[in-house]
Amino acid sequence: MIRKFTSGSPVETGAVTLALQAENMLDFPFVNSFESGEFTFCFSMRDGDIVYGLGESVRGINKRGWIYESYCSDDPFHTESKRSLYAAHNFIMLSGSADFAVFVDCPARVRWDIGYTKTDETKITICSADFDVYLITGGKPPELVREFRAAIGKSYVPPFWAFGYQQSRWSYHNAEAVDRVIEGYNRANIPLDCVYLDIDYMQSFKDFTVNEAAFPDFKSYVFAKRKQGIHLIPIIDAGIKKEDGYDVYDEGIKNGYFCKNADGTVFEAGVWPGVCAFPDFLRPEVRSWFGSKYQYLLDMGIDGFWNDMNEPALFYSAKGIGEALDEAVEAKGKNLDLGGFFHIKDVFTGLSNRQEDYSSIYHSIDGRLVNHQSVHNIYGAGMTRAAGDYFAEVCGEEKILMFSRASYVGAHRTAGIWFGDNHSWWSHILMNLKMLPSANMCGFLYCGADLGGFNDNATRDLVLRFLALGVFTPLMRNHSALGTRDQECCNFEKTEDFRDVIEVRYRLIPYLYGIFKKARDQNDMIFRPLSFDYPSDKIARECETQLMLGDDCMIAPVYEQNASGRTVYLPEDMRLLKLSGRRVESIELQKGLHYIDVALNEVPLFVKKGKKIPLCQPALRTRDLDVDNLEYV
Incomplete structure (x- = not known):
C-alpha cells in the first residue's frame, strides 16, 4: 500500500x-x-x-x-x-x-x-x-x-548492442586515435561494440559541433565505423559556450531559454569552453528545444550519447573568480602567516561548485522565478529528459543509447546512469557492487561504473578484476582520465586474459538481456542483496560482497589485489561456474563457507541447484552473436 x-x-x-x-x-x-x-x-x-x-x-x-x-x-x-x-x-x-x-x-x-x-x-x-x-x-x-x-514507471531499455563491451577515455582526440583503439582490439581479437568521444571531438568544447580538423567528414566516418560494427558515443555537456555566432547560444539568448540571475540577466559560469550559459531544463519548451539539438548528431549516424557535467558542474563564476583575484591582489607583498596562506588557498580551491553560485541561479516555473537550491536535484534529470523525450518521439523506443551522470528518480524512464568519476582503487570494485542493488531499487537498471577506474593509474590485475564484475553490469564500459595510464585491454601484456573475460560477457548477453527485460517488465531488480532471498540467514543478511543476479544466480567478484581467490558464502547448495572465454568448469558446492580459486582470466558465477543458464558462442560484435543457438549449463 x-x-x-x-x-x-x-x-x-x-x-x-x-x-x-x-x-x-x-x-x-x-x-x-x-x-x-x-x-x-x-x-x-x-x-x-x-x-x-x-x-x-x-x-x-x-x-x-x-x-x-x-x-x-x-x-x-x-x-x-x-x-x-x-x-x-x-x-x-x-x-x-x-x-x-x-x-x-x-x-x-x-x-x-x-x-x-x-x-x-x-x-x-x-x-x-x-x-x-x-x-x-x-x-x-x-x-x-x-x-x-x-x-x-517502467525503466529505460537501451538497444541490444549497448550490452556489448565499450571503450572510453578522456580523450580520443581525433579519428586516428579512435582507429588505433579499434585496430588494437581487433588485433587482440577482443570483442568491442562502442568507442566514446569525450569533449575533444567538439569544436572549442561547444555542444552539437564537431572539430572538423580532428574528424574530417564526420558523417562518413561515423557510418564507416557502423559498417565495422562500432558505435561512436559522443558526450554532451550542460553548459553552452557564450559566443556570438554560435547558433545554440544565439537561439538560447533570443528565446530567453537560459537560467537567470535575480535581476533577470543570464547566469554565467565557467566550464570546459570558458564562460557558459545554462539551459533552464525545468521548462518544457526549453527541454523540447534542447532535445531537438541532438538531431545534428543523429543525422550524422550517431545512435548513442552520454550526458555529463549536469549537476550542474561549475568551475567558477565571474563573481567568484573576481573576488578571488581581488583577494590575491590584496595579499600581494604581504608576509602571509599560517592563516593567511590557507585563506588564499581555500579561496581559489573553493571556486568550483560554490554554494553562493548555485544560490544565485533562478529558474522559471509556471511563470514564477524559483531559486535553484529549491530544485537543484532535478536539473540534470531535466537535461536527460530533454534528450530522452526527443529520442522516443523521433526514433522510437530502444533505439538510442542514453545515460547520464546526474540523476533523480524519474530519469530512469528515459536513460541509464553511470556512477561518475571513480578511481583506480581496489575499494571501488566493492563500491560499484554495493551501488548496483540500490540503483535498481530506484529504477535505474541500465547502470555501471567506470571499469578499471577513471582517475589514477590502473594496474593490469585491477582492470581484469574490475572487468570480471563489469561482465554482469548492463553498462560495461572501461573509462579513464587524461594523464593516466592507457588502460585499454589491448594495451596490456597477455591480452588473451582480457579476451577471455570479455568473451564471457558476450556469451552471457542473451541471459543478461533477458533478466534485464524481465526486471523492467515486472518492476523488479537485476541485482539483489542476499538478504532479499534469504531473510532468515544471518550471514546472508550481513553479506555485502556478494549479490543475487536474476532469479537463479549469485555473483562474488574478487576485489583485493594479489589475491588468487576469495571466500564465498553459499546460502544454499549451488554450482560454481568458472567461465573463461569458451571454457566452462562446473563445480558442485554445498551450503556454507568456501574458499574458491579464481584466476585473473576467470569469471566466477554461482547457479542455484537444479537451474541452468544459457550461453551463446562469443563474437567480436553483438550483431554477430547467434542468439538462437544457445548452450545451457
Whole structure:
C-alpha cells in the first residue's frame, strides 16, 4: 500500500507516475517537526535492522551509521567521508523489526541521518516546506521495491548492442586515435561494440559541433565505423559556450531559454569552453528545444550519447573568480602567516561548485522565478529528459543509447546512469557492487561504473578484476582520465586474459538481456542483496560482497589485489561456474563457507541447484552473436 502526504506546493518532478490522493500532513505517521523552513521526521531502529536504498551513494548496502545528503555533486573523490555523489535517489527502506519504505519527492537538499547521531534512529531532514512523502507498507523488501517501482514507471531499455563491451577515455582526440583503439582490439581479437568521444571531438568544447580538423567528414566516418560494427558515443555537456555566432547560444539568448540571475540577466559560469550559459531544463519548451539539438548528431549516424557535467558542474563564476583575484591582489607583498596562506588557498580551491553560485541561479516555473537550491536535484534529470523525450518521439523506443551522470528518480524512464568519476582503487570494485542493488531499487537498471577506474593509474590485475564484475553490469564500459595510464585491454601484456573475460560477457548477453527485460517488465531488480532471498540467514543478511543476479544466480567478484581467490558464502547448495572465454568448469558446492580459486582470466558465477543458464558462442560484435543457438549449463 502506498500513501502520499503533501506539504505546501511541491514542484512537479515527474518522479511518480501513479496518481494518488494526498493525505493531510496532520496524519503523517512519524514523529515530525517544522523549523526554519525545514521538515524533519524520524523513525526508530532496533539492533539487526537494515536500512536499504539511496541509490548511488557511498558506503554499504546497509546504509546505517552515516549521514548522507541528496544533493547532486560534482565530486570525483568517492571516499567514505563524502555525503553526496552525483545523484539524488530519495528512497530508503527499513527491514527487520518493521518493514516499510519511504520516498521523499523533493528536488531540494535532503539529509539522511541513518543511525549516525543516534544509533537507534533515522532522522530525515527535507530542506524545504514544499514536498511529497510517500510511505509504502504491506510487504517484505522485494514486494516494497516492486510497489515503489510500479509507482514510478517502467525503466529505460537501451538497444541490444549497448550490452556489448565499450571503450572510453578522456580523450580520443581525433579519428586516428579512435582507429588505433579499434585496430588494437581487433588485433587482440577482443570483442568491442562502442568507442566514446569525450569533449575533444567538439569544436572549442561547444555542444552539437564537431572539430572538423580532428574528424574530417564526420558523417562518413561515423557510418564507416557502423559498417565495422562500432558505435561512436559522443558526450554532451550542460553548459553552452557564450559566443556570438554560435547558433545554440544565439537561439538560447533570443528565446530567453537560459537560467537567470535575480535581476533577470543570464547566469554565467565557467566550464570546459570558458564562460557558459545554462539551459533552464525545468521548462518544457526549453527541454523540447534542447532535445531537438541532438538531431545534428543523429543525422550524422550517431545512435548513442552520454550526458555529463549536469549537476550542474561549475568551475567558477565571474563573481567568484573576481573576488578571488581581488583577494590575491590584496595579499600581494604581504608576509602571509599560517592563516593567511590557507585563506588564499581555500579561496581559489573553493571556486568550483560554490554554494553562493548555485544560490544565485533562478529558474522559471509556471511563470514564477524559483531559486535553484529549491530544485537543484532535478536539473540534470531535466537535461536527460530533454534528450530522452526527443529520442522516443523521433526514433522510437530502444533505439538510442542514453545515460547520464546526474540523476533523480524519474530519469530512469528515459536513460541509464553511470556512477561518475571513480578511481583506480581496489575499494571501488566493492563500491560499484554495493551501488548496483540500490540503483535498481530506484529504477535505474541500465547502470555501471567506470571499469578499471577513471582517475589514477590502473594496474593490469585491477582492470581484469574490475572487468570480471563489469561482465554482469548492463553498462560495461572501461573509462579513464587524461594523464593516466592507457588502460585499454589491448594495451596490456597477455591480452588473451582480457579476451577471455570479455568473451564471457558476450556469451552471457542473451541471459543478461533477458533478466534485464524481465526486471523492467515486472518492476523488479537485476541485482539483489542476499538478504532479499534469504531473510532468515544471518550471514546472508550481513553479506555485502556478494549479490543475487536474476532469479537463479549469485555473483562474488574478487576485489583485493594479489589475491588468487576469495571466500564465498553459499546460502544454499549451488554450482560454481568458472567461465573463461569458451571454457566452462562446473563445480558442485554445498551450503556454507568456501574458499574458491579464481584466476585473473576467470569469471566466477554461482547457479542455484537444479537451474541452468544459457550461453551463446562469443563474437567480436553483438550483431554477430547467434542468439538462437544457445548452450545451457
